[in-house]
Amino acid sequence: GLFLWQLKNTGIRQIPCQFGHLCRVANDRLITFQYFNFLKRMYVTQYNRDLSQRAKPKSDSVASPFRDLQQLDQEKKVMYKIRPISPVPQPLSETSSRIELKEMKSAAETEDSVTPVRAESKEDRQWKEMKLRLDDLPGILARLSKIKLTALVVSTASAGFAMAPVPFDLTCFLLASLGTGLASCAANSINQFFEVPFDSNMNRTKNRPLVRGQISPLLAVCFAASCGVPGIALLTLGVNPLTGALGAFNIFLYTCCYTPMKRMSIANTWVGAVVGAIPPVMGWTAATGSLDAGALLLGGILYSWQFPHFNALSWGLREDYSRGGYCMMSVTHPGLCRRVALRHCLALIGLSTVAPVLDITTWTFPIISLPINLYISYLGFRFYRDADRSSSRKLFFCSLWHLPMLLLVMFSCKKSFLEKEDKGDVLGGNHGRAMEIRLP
């Protein structure tokens, strides 16, 4: 999984080289395909059970009176059927087997989620000594810091860095990525520290380290501090104070505003969207040292993207949210939930059109991105009209590939730095300023 991420980042790093542009784009698209399937596998195994409200592992504590048990028996039968076809869980083979078994798609996905759950559930029923083993620690900390989400956040920050109209500085890029990653780890750890009993009661989150007692709350807080402090220090001193301030603000927004607000008001979704929008802004400010229109546009694109993504996901989690006491639009204001998702799908089209106006990309960007933006808007409209599980799932999975594809297209349509220098605009000043900040 991480290997795929590295591939993607390598793709983005080759910015200044103008030659082999097409080859690189094609290469990146292949990586995007693998990346999407990696994400799909991750999201499917994590979220599948939640998107289908009734699929629960047999070993689960609640003695469900409904058809769950029979359904699981069916799933068990299907599991044995599929096994010979997809023996080894590898990204590509898994994908091809899924495409072949389209009608058994949901069953295949359930198999992925049921098998590890069955193995896990046997372990789960046992009492465990609360003793921290050093070999387990990296895995535990990875789950505590939500390492996959952190990787996503770092890649959006990298996208912000890549889109900035300045010559590419590798050291700055690496420092900014590392700082953002550490800040994200800290924020995610504190979020889990705050939510232990709530996480225990939701299917999606009940296997987190603090819930399972694999790590003590004190250790979780120490880990968060040991990631957050160096992360912000790195951003402030190694990159620039503006990026550091944004990073610190984002940690505060996520842990002290979004996390408690989840249980108080539906406004948490808007706050959460801002949290998601800040990393690309940080990437941009890391490169240029200033908060200009381009940064805000990129932030705006990420902000708008959060809504179809999260609203569609939350549609299938209504039972867990209701029981857990989470105030989400999908539970309290379902009409608003769907309206907002559609609204922001359409906003993405608008924002993509603004990009060339601000000289960030060429005019090919809104044209090339129109098909994918129209497609997600279409799915958003279907979700708005049908308001059912299948339309919400389609919208959610679309959002998973839509974002990386949009960022990739944006990057490939980036306005050439040399072109802009010829035009002799303000960029010269920015360039000088950026260089100044980067010198030790």
Place this chain on the structure above:
Amino acid sequence: MAAARALRGGGCCCRRRLLFSSSSSSSAGGGPTAERGERQESAGLGFSPPAHSRNDWIGPPDKHSNLRPVIFYVPPEESPLERRLREARQEAQACDQHFWARHNCTFRQEKEEFIYSRLKAKGLEMRDETGQKATLNAEEMADFYKDFLSKNFRKHMQYNRDWYKRNFTVTFLMGQVALARALRWLRWKKKNIGN
């Protein structure tokens, strides 16, 4: 009416559970000297940690609260600070267990009642021809989820405040205990080096 009573019968398990959690918390508080060097609360949880183990043990998620119970180890040379920490953790565990067990039972009960009333309104039985319990789809259940969330909003607000307070207290005590242990170890090391 009979059906409603049958639905309420499911609540009995919740009441028994609550009794258990309240008795366990009282046993945790009382009898300070008797519990030294012994395990508490293993009765009723169906598990006893091995005698040689000097760590806490965490169990599978509880049927009603989905929380994992912890059996705390009481070291023979437990300091007052460590004792305060252990008792704070026990109290927190009992409060959380009590809240979530009751809340989840209420949810399950009200959900069944809702399904029953909706099916009745549609003119259907609780069980269809094959003997399967009939269900409503997610869209029909949405009204219930919205209603349940708004009814319990105040309860959750209160619980959130208490949970944050307890969490900070326990973590802070953990920090103090860790610091005290570290200082003790340093002093012991210094003494050994001196000898």
